Amino acid sequence: MSRSIIVNLLRFILVIFIQVCLLKNINVYSLTTPYIYILFILLLPFETPNILLFPLAFVTGLIIDSFYDTPGLHAAACVLLAFVRILFISITVQKDGFDNEPEPTLSIMGFRWFFTYSLTLTLFHHFFLFNLEAFSISQFQYTLSRFLLSSVFTVFLILISGLLFFRRKERK
Amino acid sequence: MRNLGIFIRKYSAFFLFLIFEVFSLVIYVKYNSFQKATFINSANQVTGAWYTRTNDFYTYLSLKETNDSLARENVRLRNQLKSSFYVDTVDKHKVKDTVYKQQYEYLVAKVINNSTNNSNNYLTINIGSKQGIAKGMGVICSQGIVGKVVYVSDHFSVVQSLLHKDSQFSAMLATNKEIGYVEWGDDMDPHKGVMKDVSNNALPKLGEWVVTSGYSLFPEGIPIGKVSNLRTRTGGYSLNMEITFAVDFGKLQFVDVVNNKFANEQADLEAQRKKNE
Numbered sequence: 001m002s003r004s005i006i007v008n009l010l011r012f013i014l015v016i017f018i019q020v021c022l023l024k025n026i027n028v029y030s031l032t033t034p035y036i037y038i039l040f041i042l043l044l045p046f047e048t049p050n051i052l053l054f055p056l057a058f059v060t061g062l063i064i065d066s067f068y069d070t071p072g073l074h075a076a077a078c079v080l081l082a083f084v085r086i087l088f089i090s091i092t093v094q095k096d097g098f099d100n101e102p103e104p105t106l107s108i109m110g111f112r113w114f115f116t117y118s119l120t121l122t123l124f125h126h127f128f129l130f131n132l133e134a135f136s137i138s139q140f141q142y143t144l145s146r147f148l149l150s151s152v153f154t155v156f157l158i159l160i161s162g163l164l165f166f167r168r169k170e171r172k
Numbered sequence: 173m174r175n176l177g178i179f180i181r182k183y184s185a186f187f188l189f190l191i192f193e194v195f196s197l198v199i200y201v202k203y204n205s206f207q208k209a210t211f212i213n214s215a216n217q218v219t220g221a222w223y224t225r226t227n228d229f230y231t232y233l234s235l236k237e238t239n240d241s242l243a244r245e246n247v248r249l250r251n252q253l254k255s256s257f258y259v260d261t262v263d264k265h266k267v268k269d270t271v272y273k274q275q276y277e278y279l280v281a282k283v284i285n286n287s288t289n290n291s292n293n294y295l296t297i298n299i300g301s302k303q304g305i306a307k308g309m310g311v312i313c314s315q316g317i318v319g320k321v322v323y324v325s326d327h328f329s330v331v332q333s334l335l336h337k338d339s340q341f342s343a344m345l346a347t348n349k350e351i352g353y354v355e356w357g358d359d360m361d362p363h364k365g366v367m368k369d370v371s372n373n374a375l376p377k378l379g380e381w382v383v384t385s386g387y388s389l390f391p392e393g394i395p396i397g398k399v400s401n402l403r404t405r406t407g408g409y410s411l412n413m414e415i416t417f418a419v420d421f422g423k424l425q426f427v428d429v430v431n432n433k434f435a436n437e438q439a440d441l442e443a444q445r446k447k448n449e
Contacts, residue, residue, distance in 0.1 A: 021226065054188040058196060066218075072200025079196055083189035132200065 004045055004103075012060070015040045020067045031146050034153040035074075037064055038125050039161060041081055042118060045103045046089060057082035070133070077129040084124045088117060106162030118158045119151075126151045276391050277431040279303060281311075281329070283424045288362040293335040295319070297427060300327045310389030310430040316396050316418035317341060318427050320389055329429075334396075335362055335421055342388040343367055343396050346381035350374035354382065354396050354415065362421050365397060370411040376402060382415050390430055 019037040027033055041057050048056075061078030065071050089104070092113065106114040130147040134140075180187060231238070285296035299305055301324045311318040311331045319339060323330040332339060335356050343354040352370035367382055380399045386392030401414035 020222075050185045050188050054192045058192045061196065070200075071203035072196045072198070075196035076193060076200055079189060079192040083185060083193075086185040 008040070008044060011043060012040050016060070016063060019064060024067065028149075032149040032153045033146075034150060034157050035064075035126065035129070036154060036157045036161070038078070038081055038122065038154070039158055041078060041085065042121060042158070043103055043105055046093065050086060053082050053086070054079060073129065073132055076132060077125050080128050081121055081125040084121055088120055092117075105165070106159070107165070107167045114162060115155075115159065118162075119155050122151050122154050122158070126154065275433055277433060278428040279305065279431065281427050281429055283427055284328075286421070286424055288333075288335055288421045289360075291360060292337055293333040293362075293421070294322075295331045295333055295424065295427075297329050297331060297429070298327070299429070300325045300329050302326050304431065305329045305429055306431075308389065308435070309432070311427050312390060312394055312430055313419060313424060313427045315420070317384060317390055317394055318419060318421070318424065321429065331427070333421060334365065334417065334419070335360075341390070341396070342385040343382050344385040345370070345374060345376055345399075346383045346393075347377075348374060350376075351385055351387070352410075357414065363417055364400070365415050365417055366412060367399070367415050368410065368412050370413065372409060372411060374411060376411065376413055378402065389432060389435070 015037045019035065023034050023036055037060065040060055041053075044053060044056065057078040058075050061073075061075030062071075064074040064078075068074065093104075102108055104114070104117060109117070126147050130143050130150070134143045279299060281297035281299045283295050284298050285294075287293045287295070295318070297311070305321060305324050307321055307324055309321045311320060317334060319331045319333040319336070321329050322332040334341070334354075337356065340353050340355045342351065344351050350370050352367045354365050354367050357364045357366050370376065376399050378399055378401075382396045382399060384390040384392060384394040384396060395418045397415040397417040399413050400416040402411075
């Protein structure tokens with residue numbers, strides 16, 4: 001349990017660091033902006049209680065907001081992400097099938113599940129984020145292209161990070 | 173009541189979602205309508221300090237480019253500087269007086285090259301023949317005489333300073349009008365000169381002003397220096413005395429070129445006399 005907390009705390013710091021220092025500067029033709037920080041929320045353990053999950057998502061979003069100068073924007077998207085995550089997990093995973101504090105990582109859950117999981121959640125998060133940011137339907141095409149390209153980029157990065165920390169022995 | 177508890181617990185995710193979503197949307201809408209009045213932005217101390225630090229780092233990385241651009245900008249600005257332009261128009265201050273016919277005209281010039289520590293010192297000024305400078309004109313400044321023009325180009329002139337072995341200017345003592353001439357001293361001190369060939373009955377006093385006589389390029393009465401030491405070493409028909417120059421030649425900035433309008437007429441006349449002799 002304490003190991004899980006430390007691992008998640010480290011991941012939290014690392015992910016925000018990468019997002020703020022590295023990815024904030026990446027902006028390909030002002031279309032794709034990867035938001036890798038959602039990885040923290042994606043990789044929280046399955047057994048994180050809802051009462052903890054939502055504040056964590058909210059705080060993560062707020063911290064990112066404080067760096068992006070968009071108060072509430074990422075927080076709202078992250079809270080939606082947490083909700084979608086709960087729905088997705090409740091649909092696809094049987095909770096009593098695990099023994100010791102499992103996490104929804106690539107090495108534990110397998111590529112197909114993890115890909116679907118990250119893709120779905122990223123799409124929800126990014127769609128909500130970009131539309132809330134634009135806050136108008138007039139530029140919908142532009143917003144849509146931003147959303148799609150950024151989603152591809154983010155999922156790509158998430159999968160790379162999953163492969164980077166792939167541990168074969170954990171695989172069931 | 174118990175059923176309500178069960179209901180809330182069963183759909184806790186949804187209710188929590190609603191609470192946090194509404195909260196963050198309220199923040200979003202509120203703070204984006206009052207963009208500035210926010211504490212969750214980079215004006216925030218923590219993120220501000222963080223950005224300052226990373227920015228320090230980034231600026232360090234781009235130091236070379238910054239240097240280059242600054243150097244370029246320096247050059248660009250220097251080209252716009254007043255001093256890099258050649259001033260085309262020259263101030264001529266004339267006195268309009270119908271009683272007097274103007275004899276001396278002054279042209280303001282800036283000293284752009286100067287020396288005091290050679291045995292023959294010259295200075296260059298930024299006006300030339302286009303502005304009406306001719307060879308042989310006198311040069312003065314606000315403190316006293318400086319020298320005479322020896323070389324002229326279109327836009328520049330070279331002035332042979334008083335600190336020159338060949339410079340000799342007609343001078344007189346200010347009080348009793350005794351004539352002599354002034355030249356630079358032998359010991360090459362840029363502040364000291366010698367006044368020579370003053371008649372024996374002049375009775376000069378220490379601290380007396382030595383001024384131009386009006387027999388040379390300059391108007392009468394322009395200061396040259398003060399008598400600082402009386403030497404009667406030669407002991408003949410004339411007196412020699414040491415004078416301290418009024419002009420600090422090392423600090424010359426602006427000088428006036430004296431245009432004696434009757435100089436040619438005078439020279440022609442004197443040349444006739446020489447021819448006849």
